[in-house]
Amino acid sequence: MTGTLILGIETSCDETAASIVGREASGAPAILSNVVLSQVEEHAAFGGVVPEIAARAHVEALDGIVRAAMADAGVDFGDLSAVAATAGPGLVGGLIVGAMTGKAIAAARSLPFIAVNHLEGHALTPRLTDRLAYPYLLLLVSGGHSQILLVRALGDYERWGTTIDDALGEAFDKTAKLLRLPHPGGPNVERAAAGGDPKRFALPRPLKGEARLDFSFSGLKTAVRLAAEAASPLSNQDIADLCASFQAAAADSLGDRIGRALTRFRESFPGLADPVLAVAGGVAANRTIRAALEAETAKAGVRLIAPPPALCTDNAAMIAYAGLERFEAGFLDGLDAPVRSRWPLDEKSQPLVGFGRRGAKA
Structure with a gap:
């Protein structure tokens, strides 16, 4: 040491x-x-x-x-x-x-x-766990963030896509609350989905097929609410099927966004010997989400790195x-460095939502 x-x-x-x-x-x-x-x-x-x-x-x-x-x-x-x-x-x-x-x-x-x-x-984190070299592509999916970032070097990040409304983890949590599943929502939605039919409810795949790399999950969450109201009163099987259908739709939408991002990544760095997609954030622990990412990276010939859940x-x-x-x-800060409730990692990109007195939300 x-x-x-x-x-x-x-x-x-x-x-x-x-x-x-x-x-x-x-x-x-x-x-x-x-x-x-x-x-x-x-x-x-x-x-x-x-x-x-x-x-x-x-x-x-x-x-x-x-x-x-x-x-x-x-x-x-x-x-x-x-x-x-x-x-x-x-x-x-x-x-x-x-x-x-x-x-x-x-x-x-x-x-x-x-x-x-x-x-x-x-x-x-992928550099901490896997000593990953720059550059690499990062998918950050958590309760507060859904972003695709090009990590060029320390302090040099380029945002390729972000959510225009809810983050994916937030959509999981709100779906859990809607269906009266306990907190924390994400793991409990996944647990309920294990016994459900992912094809029972025809839910939308937001932004699937669009060239832009942004995410949207608010409409999917609303579709779950409307489906739940139509099927009310809900049995345990109804809840399991809704969770499975929601999870499948979210994974399908995410897979489409990532597939397009990987194509852009390969085209941007044609000589990169070991192209990598790194994934971080609590939602990365979801098995259905992980399977969608594994399928897209295998298709693109890109290595997937996911740090341990902890x-x-x-x-x-x-x-x-x-x-x-x-x-x-040598990047140090003074003791007067402020805290910032909003602090985009890529401050050069134009804010999509929530720009105001506290700065850009995303």
Whole structure:
């Protein structure tokens, strides 16, 4: 292990997390600890994440989570090279808790501070897990984001597609809430779909066949609601069939978008020896979604890389690793670095939705 050790802090939504990441003498990154405390039980009664409850839970837990990460790694604050914390995008209350904690540690120990974009943490995770070389194509599918990004280099990202309404994970969660499945919605929709008929309900495949690479899932969610109302009162089998039909439609739509993106990727880098599609975000753990991605990458002759589920969902190891790359490149931030509830990874692209006082949503 080299002398470079980064403490990463992640509090952008409903996971309170801290991690220590360093680099081995061979150049390979190493996760020395990765502690994640989920708030699922705190939000279960509300059917989704309540920002005020999430922020309060971060305040109560974060100091202990940081201590646990340091103890698991067997290091002390004096061993650290820098502190990295998620500064956006996310729920602003949680972001403030994590960023201020990171800044306080950095100030007390005279350490550099690095404000990390949560999306960059996801984007660089394949380099942490697989030492993937630049460039590569990234599909980010989570509760808050659905994007296709070209990752050219550290800090150099080009957005090829994004959602024009709901993110895919959000559509899963809202479908679960509509069908009165428990929180978290995504895994419970997949669980119910396992016993359902994916062909029973004829649901739309949003944007399928269009040249643009953007996503849309709001209409699909509405179609599920109308189908549920028509079939009401719903039996357990009706719910299973609706979940299976929704999941199949979402995977079909996503597969079409990715197939077109892979064609563009191959054409953009014709001499690339090892073209890769990396996938990140919690929705990447869905087996039907994963099968659709495997089919499209096999067809395009592109390798699919999906980090382990624990590193696909929100965690601090990805924040620490993004901090490690930024530290090594000399990209440091002052203690006055702001938190940003909206912070697109590719700030050069034109915003599609939600542009206002807080900036572009996507």
